[in-house]
Amino acid sequence: MKLKQLITALLSIVFCTCLLAGCGNDKQHSSDEKNKISITDSLGRKVVLDKPVSRAVVANAYNTELINAIGAIDDVVGVDFNIYQDQEGFKNKFTKDMVIGKSQRELNYEKIIELKPEVLILTSNGAWQDAEAKLSPFGIKVINVDAYYTDKFEDNLLLLGKIFGKEKEAVECADYFSSKLKYIDEQLKNVPRRSIYFEYRKAGNTTIPGNYFYEMVNLAHGDNIFKEAKNVNIDIEAVIEKNPQYIVKVSDTNVFSSYNPPTVAEHKAIYDNICSRPGWDQIDAVKNKKILLLSHYVHGGASKLVGTMYIAKFLYPEYLPDLHPENVFKDWLTKYQHLDYVAGHTYPAFKLDE
Template identity: 55%
Template sequence: MQIKALLLLLMFLNFFLVTGCFNSNHPQTAGEHITITDSIGRQVSIPRQITKAVVSNRYNMEIIKSIGASDKVIGVDYGIYQDQTAYGAFFFDSNQVIGKTQNELNYEKIIELNPQLLVITSNGSWQDADKKLAPFGIKTVVMDAYYTSKFADTYTLAGKIFNKEPEAAAFIDYFQTKLQYIQTALKDIPKKTVYFEYKKSGTTTVPGDYFFDMLEYAQADNIFKTAKSTEIDIEAVVQKNPDVIIKVGAAGVDPQYIPPTAAEFQKRKEALRSRPGWETVTAVKNDQILLLSQYVHGGASKLVGTMYIAKFLYPEYLPELHPELVFKDWVTKYQQLDYLPGHTYPSLSLTD
């Protein structure tokens, strides 16, 4: 740690000696800056024209890509880098990796890349980053792409940061129209009870958690909506006897643009069905189990996942909602990728 601190100090001194001031890395006049309010309410002055940014967290990267600003990104964390197929023409090499995670950033690499700003989420080490990068004229902006209920604010923020406000507004309208349709169509429909599980056995969602609003927007009755912890005893699922089970991802599996095979999905489903006592659960008896890949559920701050869940719960009431088509739009129009079906089990057609 002492060696790293010394290297950082030497880089800082070199920067100071060469430039003569702390912020001339990116010389801007006052009129060339704008002030934005980031996801945690901080007022941050940033260059009006962002041409070089580094990004932590794949949800943030997906948002940036969906508004057409990928070409402004010159560095990413390992979580983004490891799924090379998800970024198409914007292929990041190992020299652009800025850290293992958003809590393990490589500040020497960030300073070497010399971006105008770092985009990070609030559960990352943004405070540490802000303190260490500010002397080099590198701004730190918190952008929380996790929360479904904040998607409009997050996309609006991204649009302001990257000067892509019309693109962000069009994206927001695309999904808000679909959310309004779900809300209107299901207004007087009794909600189905749902057990949601994320990757590991017994990991669910509760108020304040990243996945909670995805279920709320889908008009699901979360059986653990009053729980205090996301870690629950799976025997409680038997006692609460949900109508439907929704599971995202699998333990030890990273999110990938390439979908799981049907055999892998079947294996995950059988693992659920074979849990002690679960043969008595209504969702198991009626085969009301929806499996989503980790990639598909998270699109557009989990709005893509919302569409699948709502349609699975209430297909007869949502004839105009086609979640697989929404996913296709997400990957082809907003992520500039080929459409690869098969991210859900059971799978859906474009007209379902």
Template identity: 45%
Template sequence: MNQKNKRLFLVWFCTMLLFVFAGCNTDKSKEEIKSGSEAKTVTITDNAGRTVEVPFPLERVVVASRYNNELIRACGAIDKVVGVDLNTAQDREYWSDFDPNNTIGKGQNELNYEKIIELKPQALILPKNGSYKEAEEKLSQFDIKVIVISGYDTEDFENQIKNIGKIFDKKEKAEKFIACFKEPLEYINKQLKGVEKRKVYWEDIKDYRTSFEGDYYYKMIELSGGENIFAGEQKAASSAEIDPEKVIIKNPDVIVKTVTPKAALSGTGLYTAPTLEQMNQTIQDIKKRPGWDEITAVKNDNVYLMTQFGHGGASKLIGSVYLAKWIYPDKLQDLNPDEIFRKWLEDFQGFKYIDGHFYPAPKTK
């Protein structure tokens, strides 16, 4: 091969290499970090199924929903949050770093866009049941990204924690978080394999309002191994009021109601648990409902309470393990929900374990 041909061969060979590498790069996940002359970015698929490209790592964000803020804190990135909603900030002990008089709005559906713009965040994070489409429309002109993370969505827990790890460059902490809370669910699944399901009636803070398929509380019951007494029934909404007579007819083995301290904003929870007097009175009121003394759960004293604050931990996985223990105490002898709740509060939130959020407390070994 003469010198000219050698040069031509080298040019051809290098060109082929470039095509090969380019082809390999097209198969890479959309989650890869892009860099170069422009600022680094990372692309994720959020809880609403949207593909979102954001600066990497995020350094300034505003967040709606206490559940979202908890997940971000669990992954070690709460210092990147420069503004929250009132539903979060109202809890002065648990969220003392945020001023309830200086929030981005009451909640995910009542946002103060002027305040959000004033804070100059790189992104707004809010749940799927919030006004994220409106937010995207209003904030895009200010180069503020909108990311949908739904801290209450148990079914999408792992994907959402991974997304938090990616956008804040906290992958290691996120993976540790996921592993910690997958383990008890795997134990529950193993122990309850082939076990006949026990029927559960779950009730919201509002009396006679329960959960149907598609609701996150419905998923919580599924993960616990229980069977929702309204499984298979369709409603216009995933949660709705029901006829009390239907609960008597369906005769659940276990009844679980959600409660919250009287000082909390409607539909929210507080780190401080309700008083023992409130808990006892709530259980007595349930047992005294007309005809409910004939329900198996009432006869066997299997009526339990979980607070809005307590059960929502780790995308409602905390609620799932307590519910499982109440439903199947004989099958889940090695499951200790109190210890799992302690880990959630102390290891991932930086707060002292506090009892009173699950009542009566399940008996453990």
């Protein structure tokens, strides 16, 4: 009888121990689930991460710049060739053995797997579906972040902040630029929009709704003369007919500068080319010397919001006395990209207090 009681007691202890262990596992599982990070990418896809990312491979320089802006650049272990070749813009951080392909459309999956990242961050116009199919068996998540869209700057910054566990830094950076946009909107609330022709690199390559550059001009309160066009490539004679008050051009096919700006001679050659186009001497912007040149590098800062600041100030200097785009560019470089300030990315040149 005593032996039977002893066995019963022992079985009770074992049962309770297992029950407690099970409860402990349930609690651990519940805790793990609670700590997971659920994000929604630029395509509206739900992606669940076990923890803030500490190893990422990235395509598209706009994404890399935003990651750098929130202080997570050390978590990037691989980049595409376009990012890698910009050695000056990223302080020689990325080496050849970190290259994961030519671009977001041409990826080296063997290299990505070799680098053992937790995520691949690319843009939705890249090969994300193919990437997901090939990388998911290795536990590598694919996240789309379309960081080149100016009007999505804050959303993308906060998304990356959540991915890397840098929410505070993301909010600070977003607030900095949001305050500038708010100032522009308040100051220009009742000011009629001034007409502008925007050109990207080659003659006749402009911007229309849905294009990457459209919101940069729109947020600057520019009245885009081709806002109703169906194609970004227009006949340059149409510019004469529409007679814009202002012209803004980004770089040129022969001048593709990065962190180091174009030379004054290169800027002047682009400027003179615009003025010498047949019939363009009749355009108000040309007659009144209302032409602004932006380097390829400067216009793209903060998802082109730096470009927005320059264009707004160029169009409405008398209404925006407290907006200093060159100083915004300096902050973007020194505070958010951890680079030394370098002047000369616009023509005519802006001063820091201008």
